[in-house]
Amino acid sequence: MKALVVYGPGNYRLEEVPVPEAGEGELVIRVEACGICASDIKTYHGAPKIWGGEGNAPYIQTPVIAGHEFVGKVVEVGQGYDGEFQVGDRVISEQIVPCRNCRYCLTGKYWMCQTHDIYGFRPNVHGGMAEFMKFPKDALVYRVPAELPLRKAVLIEPIACxxxxxxxxxxxxxxxxxxxxxxxxxxxxxxxxxxxxxxxxxxxxxxxxxxxxxxxxxxxxxxxxxxxxxxxxxxxxxxxxxxxxxxxxxxxxxxxxxxxxxxxxxxxxxxxxxxxxxxxxxxxxxxxxxxxxxxxAHLSPDCYEPVIAGIASGELPTEGVVTHQYALEQWEEAFGVMDKGDGSIKVILVP
Known part of the structure; x- marks a missing residue:
């Protein structure tokens, strides 16, 4: 499959990589779209907060497939999966995959998980700037209405934050x-x-x-x-x-x-x-x-379900937020448009 792989600041490469396979309790989705976040732009430009330096330890681990603002449809269900979703369901996963064992997870503060695996920043949770991606067994997964337009569905993650x-x-x-x-x-x-x-x-x-x-x-x-x-x-x-x-x-x-x-x-x-x-x-x-x-304010605890409902009902307005849509192969142009910000608000990639 095609995927946008991060190797270092300014070193992003569109590559052919293996399609992920669903292990025990896991899901694989076909990505419908993935938004470009401001943090993606800062990562590309080498922000010390992400890459380390100036007293910061590196957060990102490379090589890793970028992207955490995704939505897609289930194409494979791993053996032993005991959740509610099946092949064909439209789904989204919270951007963090909690370890469920640290002091934060054990006290209900999973969004501050000590391990802090966020899609697109760690190789064990590759992101959504690819044709397919995998949800680990500890992922927090939610149903997305099939009838929700793509340009609304892809905004669930940022609006939840x-x-x-x-x-x-x-x-x-x-x-x-x-x-x-x-x-x-x-x-x-x-x-x-x-x-x-x-x-x-x-x-x-x-x-x-x-x-x-x-x-x-x-x-x-x-x-x-x-x-x-x-x-x-x-x-x-x-x-x-x-x-x-x-x-x-x-x-x-x-x-x-x-x-x-x-x-x-x-x-x-x-x-x-x-x-x-x-x-x-x-x-x-x-x-x-x-x-x-x-x-x-960090991430989006307990916000996905009310946000999905609010976007679907129109109570949370979205019309006009997605201004540009590009194919994955056009990622360089898309990043440039998002970075410049003139006439653009949210830019999305469609694999």
């Missing part, structure tokens, strides 16, 4: 929420935020086309910080106090510092992004000045 980030903010009906970033994940957060019915949702982004989509998805106010003073605007909207909840979804250090200025005292700051390099902030703002609650 988006929902978890929103959940971490503990948004209440009288809250003013600022969401910084209207990329694929930020747009996914808008629907999840609207379901909680805050008093006001303000979305920030430097790209006007994304802000237009954010408005369609349910943002009350959209602001381009490159064209207007977003801090002054939010302070004016909140009688000078600042927002109650700030969700950072850009991956840019300036957005972090902006949020610390924009959020009110005793506010809740949710950090979602994966940064290329370490970010420096004034920690006295977090502590002595504002006494903020800081929440991280």
């Amino acid at each position: 988006a929902k978890h980030a929103v959940d971490r903010g503990r948004i209440e009906p009288d809250d003013v929420v600022v969401l910084s970033g209207a990329g694929p994940l930020g747009l996914g957060m808008i629907g999840a935020i609207r379901m909680l019915r805050p008093q006001l949702l303000v979305v920030l982004d430097l790209k006007d086309d994304r802000l237009e989509l954010a408005k369609r998805f349910g943002a009350d106010v959209v602001l381009n910080p490159g064209k207007a003073n977003a801090l002054d605007a939010v302070l004016e909207l909140t009688e000078g106090y600042g927002c109650d909840v700030y969700i950072e979804a850009t991956g840019h250090p300036a957005s972090v510092n902006q949020g610390l200025e924009m959020i009110r005292k005793l506010g809740r700051f949710v950090e979602f992004s994966v940064f290329k390099d370490p970010v420096t902030v004034d920690w006295s703002i977090i502590g002595d000045t504002k006494e903020l609650d800081i929440y991280g």
Whole structure:
């Protein structure tokens, strides 16, 4: 089969590799599509967080087939499989395959599994930028409606991550929420935020086309910080106090510092992004000045089923998020379009 194999930063190769076979309790799927994540772009460019360096141990192990935003159909069921799925079923697996034995897994916090095998980063869990892929026996697998259009189904993973980030903010009906970033994940957060019915949702982004989509998805106010003073605007909207909840979804250090200025005292700051390099902030703002609650958000625990239902019903909007579709053989062009980001939001590969 064809597969996009990662060997090192900037060293990705489209190769012919063996089709995986289902072992004990495993599933093999034919991949319908795989999205390109911002983390895929950062991996390609050699981010120290992933490749090691600057005090970070390497996370990725190569060679490995890339991709963790996939959806597909079961083509083989391994001997001893005791799950609910059979050949022909349309399925998705959470991006992490937990070990089920570490302290996190044993206490229900499987998404923080110490082993932390995520598809596309470890050779024992090859990713979805291939014609076929294997779900290990410990994979968390869910049914995807057969009638769900491909451009909606391929967004399940990123929107599940988006929902978890929103959940971490503990948004209440009288809250003013600022969401910084209207990329694929930020747009996914808008629907999840609207379901909680805050008093006001303000979305920030430097790209006007994304802000237009954010408005369609349910943002009350959209602001381009490159064209207007977003801090002054939010302070004016909140009688000078600042927002109650700030969700950072850009991956840019300036957005972090902006949020610390924009959020009110005793506010809740949710950090979602994966940064290329370490970010420096004034920690006295977090502590002595504002006494903020800081929440991280990682992966998508307990979010897949409600997100699948929300996308299928339309409660979680998706129309217009997938802007480009390429064949696997066109991966270089697809990565370039996703990296540049001009006129693109989510780019997908179809094997």
